Amino acid sequence: MTVLATLLAPALVVAAMTGTVTGKPAEKLVPLALKLPKPAFIGTPKNVPAGTTVEKASAKLRPPFRVPPGTVNLAAGRPADAAGSDPLVGESRLVTDGDKEATDGSYVEFGRGLKHVTIDLGTAGEISAVLVWHYHGDPRVYHDVVVQVADDPDFITNVRTLYNNDADNTAGLGVGRDREYFETYEGRLIDAKLVRARYVRLWSAGSTADEMNRYTEVEVYGRPVK
Numbered sequence: 001m002t003v004l005a006t007l008l009a010p011a012l013v014v015a016a017m018t019g020t021v022t023g024k025p026a027e028k029l030v031p032l033a034l035k036l037p038k039p040a041f042i043g044t045p046k047n048v049p050a051g052t053t054v055e056k057a058s059a060k061l062r063p064p065f066r067v068p069p070g071t072v073n074l075a076a077g078r079p080a081d082a083a084g085s086d087p088l089v090g091e092s093r094l095v096t097d098g099d100k101e102a103t104d105g106s107y108v109e110f111g112r113g114l115k116h117v118t119i120d121l122g123t124a125g126e127i128s129a130v131l132v133w134h135y136h137g138d139p140r141v142y143h144d145v146v147v148q149v150a151d152d153p154d155f156i157t158n159v160r161t162l163y164n165n166d167a168d169n170t171a172g173l174g175v176g177r178d179r180e181y182f183e184t185y186e187g188r189l190i191d192a193k194l195v196r197a198r199y200v201r202l203w204s205a206g207s208t209a210d211e212m213n214r215y216t217e218v219e220v221y222g223r224p225v226k
Contacts, residue, residue, distance in 0.1 A: 029066035032129065032221060037136075039185040040102035045139040049208040053167055054141050055179040062186050067128040067221060068194075074125045075200070075220035081153075082117045085110050088212070095119065100217035102137040102185070112211040114144060114171055116203040118153060119218060127192040127222035130162060132202060135214035136183040142213075143180070144170045144205040147190055149197035160197070163190045171203050183207075187217070196225055 044057045080095035089109035095117055099106045110117075127149065134142045144166040151157040164176030181188060200220050204213045 027068050030069055031064040032067045032071065037100040037102060037185050040137045041139060045182045049141055052141050052208065053165065053180045055181055057182050062189065065129060065189055068223065070223050071128055071221050072223070073219045074121045074222050074224070075119050075218055078119055078121055080117050080119050082110055082115065085115055092117065095215045095218050100133050100187070102135065102216065107135055107214045107216040110213040112206060114203065114205040115213040116201050117215060118199055118201045119220065120153065121198050121200065121220060124196055124198045124225040125222040126225055127195050127197060127220060129192050129221045130190045130200060131187045131219040131221065133187040133216040134183050134204065134207070135216060136185055138209065139182040139184065140207040140209040141180050141182055142204045142207045144203060146171055146173050146176065146203040148201045149195055150199045150201070151197060153199055155199065155201060160195055162192050162195065170205055
């Protein structure tokens with residue numbers, strides 16, 4: 001090792017640890033501010049439904065999720081398309097209308113079987129997290145929940161899977177390794193790891209309550225790509 005390399009080595013180690021190798025400080029993350037709906041039921045589910053991979057419910061609040069400054073809900077008011085599946089109850093716009101309460105008129109209901117809804121963010125975004133509420137009026141478990149992002153509305157270009165609890169590959173999108181979960185007022189927060197995409201698609205295939213597919217709200221937190 002040369003004399004110059006010996007002198008620079010400690011500085012490079014510090015730079016690598018602090019994210020300042022290029023002279024630009026690493027961006028400081030901040031807690032994501034969330035407005036949650038009112039809890040629709042009291043207590044924590046105790047019994048694991050048969051035939052599910054549901055994770056154990058926790059009585060603790062979800063810890064703060066940290067995101068880059070300037071992160072907003074990119075899905076707010078954006079169009080949601082159910083690919084020809086007309087809602088049986090409500091309208092598709094309810095997926096992104098901002099109302100996430102577990103009340104009548106707050107959710108959209110699609111039919112039986114495997115269904116998906118796609119949200120167009122309008123432009124590509126750097127996505128930190130996807131937060132989804134199916135129907136959370138009771139602690140039901142939705143099946144075959146898959147969340148994907150892509151660069152085109154047909155999900156052909158640059159498709160990436162953010163979450164998949166479809167353990168038996170019902171949706172044909174690959175065997176899921178994530179656990180099923182109880183619906184609660186907190187919703188399900190999925191770490192998108194700053195993936196860049198314009199379209200977000202969510203799949204499900206009924207729940208432990210019935211075969212219908214319901215969405216109360218979907219929020220997609222990120223920043224528009226400059």
